[in-house]
Amino acid sequence: RKEVEQDPGPFNVPEGATVAFNCTYSNSASQSFFWYRQDCRKEPKLLMSVYSSGNEDGRFTAQLNRASQYISLLIRDSKLSDSATYLCVVSYNTDKLIFGTGTRLQVFP
């Protein structure tokens, strides 16, 4: 089983739509959770950390379900500039980040 699994997509949505991505992780000892964004041929950039109580940053909401080992990202009111690959990332009590393969989002006018 992969350490971090994501639906690769692509998700093609119109501007203004709400879209949700899911991610599952295999190691129950995972302690830190993140969503990164990666534009084509660019570096990953932190979108938001994910906390147990869930957290929101503007149009973005992240949820964590430790019992099901499941993380989600909700994007409301999609913009053209949201088009990118969204990477689910976890770490345990260690230095390394473990990345999923990413979910590609394409927002069209």
Next chain:
Amino acid sequence: EPEVTQTPSHQVTQMGQEVILRCVPISNHLYFYWYRQILGQKVEFLVSFYNNEISEKSEIFDDQFSVERPDGSNFTLKIRSTKLEDSAMYFCASSPNREETQYFGPGTRLLVL
């Protein structure tokens, strides 16, 4: 806003040659990392470095790889004898401490012919 920088942006080399990829982490950061991403695949951890020594490394980081912080600002990844399968984007990252966000540089695209 401070950022991680990497040089060169692109490198083409022949199989068997040595390459050195360079990174300048953010100045007050203490933890440094190398990751790689083969085209079309996920980002993979290679190595972490703290207090002038390797703190963790992956199975990918074999004897052909080494890291060094030769001075107070640079952090380098050396591949001694490149293989075709080393072709990838190599990202350097740094963080202020172990629990905080890792900030990634723009990457070096390595092509081994």
